[in-house]
Each structure stands twice: as structure tokens, then as C-alpha cells.
Amino acid sequence: MLVISISATAGPSGRCCWRSRQLRASEAHIQVIDTTGQHVYQPGLLYLPFNQQDPHGIVRPTRRLLHKRIELLEGTVESIDVAARSVAVSGDSFAYDWLVLATGAQLEPERVPGLDGAHHFYDMEHALGLRETLRNFKGGRIVVGPARKTYKCPSAPLEFVLLLNDHLRRQGLRERTELYYFSPHPAIFGGERLARIMQPLFEARGILTALNFNLEEIDNSTLHAHGGASLEFDLAVVVPPHGVGQAISEAGLGDDGWVSADPYTLEVTAQEQIFALGDVTDLDVPKTGAVAHYQAQAVVDGLVAGIRGAGRVRPYNGRVMCLVETGEGRATIMSFDYDKEGRTSPPNRYYHWAKAVVNRLYWITIPTGRV
Ligand SMILES: Cc1cc2nc3c(=O)[nH]c(=O)nc-3n(C[C@H](O)[C@H](O)[C@H](O)COP(=O)(O)OP(=O)(O)OC[C@H]3O[C@@H](n4cnc5c(N)ncnc54)[C@H](O)[C@@H]3O)c2cc1C
Structure with missing residues (x-):
């Protein structure tokens, strides 16, 4: 069986890819297609203009972040044929059984x-x-x-x-x-x-x-x-x-380009065996890496259950969590989900340092699926 996850590692949606390793090699061949083969940790870009971040510290080769069983194909998906279940990359056609769209926002x-x-x-x-x-x-x-x-x-x-x-x-x-x-x-x-x-x-x-x-x-x-x-x-x-790029836009998977997906299971509306997560979706949640990360669990559960024909799917509950810099060495937090209004906090030093720690630990926690 072939699972193609379009660039599912390139962003925080990569957790999806890593966690999919719970599928045995005999059950699925996982292929990731990514334009650059480089993963940029975008939250670090905020600090670059002030010389508070080393540019090399926020880039890693995607290959190094992937489990060895996952195949990485460097190339741009030019079109998606949902009827034929195939994607075109640099003139070649790749068939899929299951597809995960995680191409972000352009x-x-x-x-x-x-x-x-x-x-x-x-x-x-x-x-x-x-x-x-x-x-x-x-x-x-x-x-x-x-x-x-x-x-x-x-x-x-x-x-x-x-x-x-x-x-x-x-x-x-x-x-x-x-x-x-x-x-x-x-x-x-x-x-x-x-x-x-x-x-x-x-x-x-x-x-x-x-x-x-x-x-x-x-x-x-x-x-x-x-x-x-x-x-x-x-x-x-x-x-x-921001937009979704040509391939997604022409696939017509949503009204204004953004892919329409079920808010809980992340299955693409009116399609079979296609999931979407992260910035590319039209869901009413902020386009953040944390959201993509939380959504990944539901997508992995959905893939595993779909491929095996059984299994528990833990739905995405709309969880959002942002640590927000407020200057002068302080930050605030914003968290909520579909049901709960959640919390904010007066700016303080603790959240500023918490954000610094999250940024430092990113490479060993999020893309590897350890958290
Ligand atoms: C300045 C800045 C600060 C941010 N700060 C935070 C923060 O503090 N906290 C937070 O949670 N989020 C933050 N974000 C947002 C976060 O980075 C994104 O929401 C997150 O990266 C989305 O993940 P994704 O996997 O959906 O898309 P992306 O991470 O954008 O990954 C998409 C990947 O798909 C590839 N791709 C696109 N089109 C194709 C194609 N046709 N074929 C093949 N590959 C393709 C791209 O090359 C890219 O590698 C910040 C973003 C910016 C720009």
C-alpha cells in the first residue's frame, strides 16, 4: 500500500509522518514530497531582523528529520488528480491510495x-x-x-x-x-x-x-x-x-482555495482517502504550527484506522496554544479550543522564557513526534 504525504514533514505537520511509522512496512509505503528538502522553523524568523537568532539554527535538511522507512522525494507537486488518485511531480505521475495535504500557506x-x-x-x-x-x-x-x-x-x-x-x-x-x-x-x-x-x-x-x-x-x-x-x-x-499555491488551488478542494476539511477528523470534504492539516485548510482556527501539530494525531489515527479497517480515531478538538511576545522580555499566552474559551494571561517573564525553551527544543521534540 502506498501512502503519499505531500510534504507532511516539512512543517509541524511532520508529526503526522513520524507517527505514521506505527504502520508496518508491509502495510504502507510512506512517501513525502517536498519542494525544497529543507525544513525552516518559521517561528524563528521573528527574531532574525533583530539579530537575535542564528539563521542556521532554524533550518534542517528534511531527510534528517524523517524516519528511515519514509521515502523523501524532492520536487513540487504540480497537480493533483483526485479521480485518478495521482499527483504530478516534475512531469512524473505518482499514484497514491491515501493522500495527506500539508502544503501550508504560500x-x-x-x-x-x-x-x-x-x-x-x-x-x-x-x-x-x-x-x-x-x-x-x-x-x-x-x-x-x-x-x-x-x-x-x-x-x-x-x-x-x-x-x-x-x-x-x-x-x-x-x-x-x-x-x-x-x-x-x-x-x-x-x-x-x-x-x-x-x-x-x-x-x-x-x-x-x-x-x-x-x-x-x-x-x-x-x-x-x-x-x-x-x-x-x-x-x-x-x-x-497568503494563498494555497497552484496545485491545491486547481484541485478545487475548497471554495476560495483553502482546503475544506472536517474540523474533527481532518478528512477532506467530499473526497475519499484524503486528509488535510495545517495552514492549507479552511478551518476556523489560526494558521499556526501548534495547530498543525495537534491536528496530526487525528490524521494519523484516521490513516491507521482506514488502512487497517479498524481503530480508534482521537478527533482534533480545536486546540490552539500560542505564546506571544509582548516586548521588554515578557510574553503572554493564548489558548482555547472548539468548546472552551481558554485563557490568556497578563504579560510576564515566565511565558517569554517558555517560548525561548519551546524554540530551542523544537528539533528534538516536534518534527520527531516525541511530543
Ligand atoms: C514569522 C512567523 C512566526 C511564526 N510563529 C509561530 C509561533 O510562534 N507558533 C506557531 O505555532 N506557529 C508560528 N508560525 C506559523 C507556523 O510556522 C505555520 O503555521 C506552520 O509552519 C504550518 O505548518 P504546515 O505544515 O501547515 O506548513 P509549512 O510549515 O509551511 O510547510 C509546508 C511545506 O510544504 C511545501 N510545499 C508547498 N507546496 C508544495 C508543493 N506543491 N509540492 C511539494 N511541497 C510543497 C513547502 O515547501 C513547505 O516545506 C509562524 C510563522 C511565521 C512566518
Whole structure:
């Protein structure tokens, strides 16, 4: 039997792959297809622009993270034929019995005219470019925000502004810099509880806000929003629009590209023997690595039960857990699930160090399925 998990190791969804080793070699051949063969630990990108993270520390060859029984194929899935149960990779066709979609969210800067010239920290190249720019920054107006409402790690741009505020103070540049946060949401964060924690922090630090700001285009040194609002800048840090990429989009597995999946079992709607997890789904949970990690258990259970014809499936309960930097060596926590509102906490040093520990232990815990 053949199980193809598209890049299921490349992200935190990799737990899915590792745990699938509970299937015997005679039961399944597991193949992972991944574009780059490199796994980037994206939460580490937040710290790169401030030189607080070694870039080499957040990249590992995917092969090293995989169980030896799992085959890795480096290549890009160009199309998915669900009727024929096959995927096309670099012109070759690969048949599958079961398919796991874990291709994440892709950055699509081309959807906003002029965005190509702006900075961001959502991939390695741009995070390092921003580090260089900040090294040479002498003061002026910096604007930071997401271009659209849907993007991974929704708290990351807020965390970035608060860390940027600390960075500018350390460099003696804060007095000479006006900091602006813009957002398409009516509050500084889509979720009410985190917005309530963040708003006073922004006010205390003199970080200005432009809300309901739906970015339309960037020309020279001005952001233009739908409806006529505009923001001039000396440095713009803009999270690009996200999408699913060509293969997923053309497979037509959801209304607006994002793959429609059962919120508990992660089975793709109206399809057989296809699962989706992580950022690629249309589920009403934040696109975070922690979510992908928690979802992986339900997918593995579903695969094992499906292949063996029996077995207990532990459903994903909507669990979300984020440690959120709030600057000045503090962080807060946000956790909830489908049924419980969960908790947040006033920012404290404990959660900041907890986040540092999670980041340090990532390689030996999450992709290997040990946690
Ligand atoms: C700056 C930043 C900070 C973040 N901070 C946090 C945090 O603190 N906590 C947290 O939980 N999450 C955080 N996240 C979000 C987290 O990184 C993502 O939600 C998580 O990586 C999603 O996992 P995934 O497996 O769905 O997708 P990804 O990790 O993006 O993996 C998808 C993989 O699929 C491959 N791929 C895509 N298309 C194809 C194709 N057609 N063929 C073959 N391979 C393909 C890609 O190359 C990639 O390797 C952060 C993200 C960023 C950018």
C-alpha cells in the first residue's frame, strides 16, 4: 500500500509522518514530497531582523528529520488528480491510495501592486534583508501590518512591532522613529482577548495605529488602502497576502482555495482517502504550527484506522496554544479550543522564557513526534 504525504514533514505537520511509522512496512509505503528538502522553523524568523537568532539554527535538511522507512522525494507537486488518485511531480505521475495535504500557506506578494518592494520577515530571504535594512536605519516612520486578514501566525506582526520598539530603544533611535501598526481588522487584533492585552501595550509605547486599513497598493513611499486612506513611510514591513499555491488551488478542494476539511477528523470534504492539516485548510482556527501539530494525531489515527479497517480515531478538538511576545522580555499566552474559551494571561517573564525553551527544543521534540 502506498501512502503519499505531500510534504507532511516539512512543517509541524511532520508529526503526522513520524507517527505514521506505527504502520508496518508491509502495510504502507510512506512517501513525502517536498519542494525544497529543507525544513525552516518559521517561528524563528521573528527574531532574525533583530539579530537575535542564528539563521542556521532554524533550518534542517528534511531527510534528517524523517524516519528511515519514509521515502523523501524532492520536487513540487504540480497537480493533483483526485479521480485518478495521482499527483504530478516534475512531469512524473505518482499514484497514491491515501493522500495527506500539508502544503501550508504560500506568500503571494504579487496580489498587491508595489508590494514586491516592501519588507517582511515571513521567509528567510526577506527576514535577512530586513535585518540589513534595520542595521542601516537612522530614523523616520516605520509602518508594519498584514496586507490581508488571513495569514499564518496572526500575532506575529504585533509581536514584531513590540520587539522592534525594544530594538529601536536599544539603538537609541526610538525618539527619532514614528511607529505605525496598520490592520484590516477594526481592532489591532482579530481576536478580542489578545486585542485587549495588546492595546494598552501599544498605547504605553506610543505605537500609533491605522485600523480597517485594507491595503490596495503601494506606490513609492505610500501605502494606499481601499476607501482612500493612505500612510506614508520610510520603511514598510508588510505581511504579504497568503494563498494555497497552484496545485491545491486547481484541485478545487475548497471554495476560495483553502482546503475544506472536517474540523474533527481532518478528512477532506467530499473526497475519499484524503486528509488535510495545517495552514492549507479552511478551518476556523489560526494558521499556526501548534495547530498543525495537534491536528496530526487525528490524521494519523484516521490513516491507521482506514488502512487497517479498524481503530480508534482521537478527533482534533480545536486546540490552539500560542505564546506571544509582548516586548521588554515578557510574553503572554493564548489558548482555547472548539468548546472552551481558554485563557490568556497578563504579560510576564515566565511565558517569554517558555517560548525561548519551546524554540530551542523544537528539533528534538516536534518534527520527531516525541511530543
Ligand atoms: C514569522 C512567523 C512566526 C511564526 N510563529 C509561530 C509561533 O510562534 N507558533 C506557531 O505555532 N506557529 C508560528 N508560525 C506559523 C507556523 O510556522 C505555520 O503555521 C506552520 O509552519 C504550518 O505548518 P504546515 O505544515 O501547515 O506548513 P509549512 O510549515 O509551511 O510547510 C509546508 C511545506 O510544504 C511545501 N510545499 C508547498 N507546496 C508544495 C508543493 N506543491 N509540492 C511539494 N511541497 C510543497 C513547502 O515547501 C513547505 O516545506 C509562524 C510563522 C511565521 C512566518
